Amino acid sequence: MPEQSQQIPQTTPPARPVVDSAQYGMAVFLAVAGAYVVDNGTQMRSSASKDFLPPSTFAYVVGAALLALSVLLAVATARGDTPDAEDGEDVDLAGGSDVRTLVLLAAVLSVNVFLIELLGWPVTGAILFTGAAWVLGSRHWVRDVAIGVALSFGTFYAFYLGLGVPLPAGILNGVL
Amino acid sequence: MDLLLDGFAAALTPTNILFAVLGVLLGTAVGVLPGIGPAMTVALLLPVTYSVPAESALIMFAGIYYGGMYGGSTTSILLNTPGESSSVITALEGNKMAKTGRAAQALATAAIGSFVAGTIGTVLLILLAPTVGPLVVKLGAPSYFAIMLLALVSVTVVLGSSKLRGFIALFLGLAMGLVGMSSGQPRMTFGFAELSDGIEIVVVAVAIFALGEALWVAAHLRRTPLEIIPAGRPWMSRSDWSRSWKPWLRGTAFGFPFGALPAGGAEIPTFLSYVTERRLSKHPEEFGKGAIEGVAGPEAANNASAAGTLLPMLALGLPTTATAAVILVAFESYGLQPGPQFMTQNEELVWALLASLFVANALLLVLNLPLAPVWAKLLRIPRPYLYAGILFFATLGAYSASASAFDLGLLLVLGVLGFAMRRFAIPVLPLIIGVILGPRLEEQLSEALDISRGDYSTLWGEPAAIICYLVMALVVAGLVAAQLRGNRQDTRTPETEKDEVHT
Numbered sequence: 001m002p003e004q005s006q007q008i009p010q011t012t013p014p015a016r017p018v019v020d021s022a023q024y025g026m027a028v029f030l031a032v033a034g035a036y037v038v039d040n041g042t043q044m045r046s047s048a049s050k051d052f053l054p055p056s057t058f059a060y061v062v063g064a065a066l067l068a069l070s071v072l073l074a075v076a077t078a079r080g081d082t083p084d085a086e087d088g089e090d091v092d093l094a095g096g097s098d099v100r101t102l103v104l105l106a107a108v109l110s111v112n113v114f115l116i117e118l119l120g121w122p123v124t125g126a127i128l129f130t131g132a133a134w135v136l137g138s139r140h141w142v143r144d145v146a147i148g149v150a151l152s153f154g155t156f157y158a159f160y161l162g163l164g165v166p167l168p169a170g171i172l173n174g175v176l
Numbered sequence: 177m178d179l180l181l182d183g184f185a186a187a188l189t190p191t192n193i194l195f196a197v198l199g200v201l202l203g204t205a206v207g208v209l210p211g212i213g214p215a216m217t218v219a220l221l222l223p224v225t226y227s228v229p230a231e232s233a234l235i236m237f238a239g240i241y242y243g244g245m246y247g248g249s250t251t252s253i254l255l256n257t258p259g260e261s262s263s264v265i266t267a268l269e270g271n272k273m274a275k276t277g278r279a280a281q282a283l284a285t286a287a288i289g290s291f292v293a294g295t296i297g298t299v300l301l302i303l304l305a306p307t308v309g310p311l312v313v314k315l316g317a318p319s320y321f322a323i324m325l326l327a328l329v330s331v332t333v334v335l336g337s338s339k340l341r342g343f344i345a346l347f348l349g350l351a352m353g354l355v356g357m358s359s360g361q362p363r364m365t366f367g368f369a370e371l372s373d374g375i376e377i378v379v380v381a382v383a384i385f386a387l388g389e390a391l392w393v394a395a396h397l398r399r400t401p402l403e404i405i406p407a408g409r410p411w412m413s414r415s416d417w418s419r420s421w422k423p424w425l426r427g428t429a430f431g432f433p434f435g436a437l438p439a440g441g442a443e444i445p446t447f448l449s450y451v452t453e454r455r456l457s458k459h460p461e462e463f464g465k466g467a468i469e470g471v472a473g474p475e476a477a478n479n480a481s482a483a484g485t486l487l488p489m490l491a492l493g494l495p496t497t498a499t500a501a502v503i504l505v506a507f508e509s510y511g512l513q514p515g516p517q518f519m520t521q522n523e524e525l526v527w528a529l530l531a532s533l534f535v536a537n538a539l540l541l542v543l544n545l546p547l548a549p550v551w552a553k554l555l556r557i558p559r560p561y562l563y564a565g566i567l568f569f570a571t572l573g574a575y576s577a578s579a580s581a582f583d584l585g586l587l588l589v590l591g592v593l594g595f596a597m598r599r600f601a602i603p604v605l606p607l608i609i610g611v612i613l614g615p616r617l618e619e620q621l622s623e624a625l626d627i628s629r630g631d632y633s634t635l636w637g638e639p640a641a642i643i644c645y646l647v648m649a650l651v652v653a654g655l656v657a658a659q660l661r662g663n664r665q666d667t668r669t670p671e672t673e674k675d676e677v678h679t
Contacts, residue, residue: 022599022600023600026344026596026600026602029596030344030348033348033351036364037351037354037364040363040364044358044359044361044363045361052622052625052626052629052630053618053621053622053625054359055358055359055361055363058350058354058614058618059354059363059364062347062350062351062354063351065343065347065350066347066348066351069340069343069344069347072340073340073344076340081338083338083341083599083600083601083602084337084601085598085599085600085601086392086598086601088210088392088393090210090393090396090397090398090559091392091393091396091397091398092396092397092398092399093396095396097395097396097599098394098395098396098397099395101394101395101397102391102394102395102595105391105394105567106391106588106592108567109567109571109584109587109588109591110588112571112584113581113584113585113588114581116575116581116584117581121572121575125568125571125572128564128567128568128571129564129565129567129568130564132560132563132564132567132568133560133561133564134560135394136394136397136559136560136563136564137397137559137560138558138560138561138564144560147561151565151568152568155572159223159572159576162227163223163224163226163227163228163576164226164227165223165226165227165576165579166579167572167575167576167579168579
């Protein structure tokens with residue numbers, strides 16, 4: 001079902017349908033996900049006969065639906081269906097996605113994933129905030145670091161003392 | 177009545193008032209702040225459920241919900257870029273009013289209308305909740321299965337411009353719901369032991385709402401500051417009052433029932449309210465140029481629908497909006513399962529929550545009329561700090577859910593999915609509701625089949641179930657009919673008017 005995009009620019013109606021080829025990527029993702037779900041369903045043993053709803057049933061239904069949706073999305077894409085990307089207060093859709101920002105932010109987040117238990121939240125949390133603020137364009141180093149450190153130490157103690165949730169102290173173990 | 181008074185007694189303890197104030201302030205602040213909505217806020221605050229008593233936390237979340245609904249209107253009026261889908265309509269007239277120097281009146285009619293609608297909505301909730309309770313206790317597993325199916329289908333179909341994308345979101349959510357042990361075997365765990373208890377819903381909620389949104393905005397950050405119209409202290413003249421009160425009441429009448437239906441909350445009733453007010457107005461020429469009725473009605477509908485949403489959530493455990501879905505996650509992290517027995521088993525909690533809604537509502541009015549200029553200042557927060565802060569708290573919330581770095585990796589992966597969903601206009605609500613309801617759908621079906629010893633005809637053996645299937649058939653038939661007619665006569669006037677604003 002080709003949905004007409006509501007935000008087609010009124011200026012030049014495209015003679016040929018504009019194909020958002022990135023959307024094929026989403027269709028492939030759905031296909032892979034669907035295939036995995038179905039494949040996983042086939043590996044489920046159907047246990048005792050009293051099991052009226054074997055655990056594979058839902059997997060088959062959901063997996064098959066994902067596969068079907070993948071095909072539908074690919075067809076819709078080929079027929080010129082373009083998504084209305086989400087708008088917002090701070091969103092400027094005029095340009096494309098800023099891949100550099102995205103990759104850098106993912107890197108900053110990954111640093112935290114791998115180092116949080118080694119270095120501890122007070123350190124990685126501060127790196128996370130400062131790094132993210134830098135990636136997003138802030139260049140006030142002193143202020144960025146100060147806010148980052150204040151936030152990470154503040155939340156560390158707030159979670160420990162206020163909520164009773166110990167966050168990893170890491171290299172500062174014993175100091176804090 | 178005694179129960180309600182007990183509820184007020186519980187809601188009015190100093191601690192709980194504090195939490196209500198906190199919730200209302202936070203909710204309004206995040207409603208005003210760009211990029212953050214009430215669903216994301218509640219998701220980010222889920223860690224408080226680990227130690228704060230259930231009553232206080234839920235009171236705070238209710239305050240956030242109501243506050244967020246109101247805060248969104250401030251942004252719409254002063255910036256013309258609604259942060260929440262529920263305040264899209266408010267921006268139409270609200271921003272025009274602000275541009276002609278009537279920002280104060282627009283803010284006032286939004287605040288007072290929200291109060292009126294929230295109060296009436298809460299009264300309706302209090303009247304209806306106890307009557308619905310005993311009715312739903314009688315429902316069996318087949319009926320529950322049908323009701324959940326109906327909720328999933330209608331949330332997917334009713335909202336958004338593309339049904340295809342709605343279903344993509346729904347089935348991605350259902351697929352995530354499959355993860356975990358099933359009949360003693362690992363299902364969809366990708367070989368990770370960490371996933372054998374299923375994906376932590378907190379992580380999904382934070383990833384999809386907070387991380388996905390922050391990444392999306394970060395990749396498209398507007399480098400030129402938006403034009404913000406300065407707000408004075410809200411006030412209304414006599415003629416503003418007389419033009420506002422009927423739209424408030426009509427808006428409430430639209431908002432509450434639509435909120436209670438599984439049709440995704442505020443979008444439809446705010447739109448209907450706007451259209452109605454434009455038709456009934458004595459000043460139709462002002463519409464499109466800043467008619468106060470066009471702010472009063474939709475804002476009332478908005479808040480009334482927030483109250484209406486709580487009815488299916490408490491009585492059936494059925495979330496119909498993103499915020500309600502996340503609040504449901506909070507309930508579950510207390511081991512509370514909203515649904516038929518919930519109302520009778522947790523009477524004190526439920527009544528304290530209902531009473532606190534009145535408190536939250538009154539607080540909103542008291543705080544927001546004088547604080548509007550302060551809220552407007554929040555719009556100037558440096559964006560790098562705002563979004564770095566969201567990433568920081570998202571990470572914190574996901575990590576503290578089970579203190580594992582694995583969940584942080586999962587957060588990142590799902591955050592990228594959240595980004596992709598925004599890129600490809602795939603709605604987030606069906607996904608999150610699919611994750612929550614998927615396992616319960618399977619549970620109810622399994623129970624129904626166990627009782628009937630594998631006979632599938634049991635599924636349409638209860639009247640409530642049959643009604644649900646009929647409604648579903650009607651919805652689908654209506655959809656097909658609309659498709660056949662080609663959607664040529666698009667009735668979405670606000671969309672076109674919104675576009676005019678931008679040009």
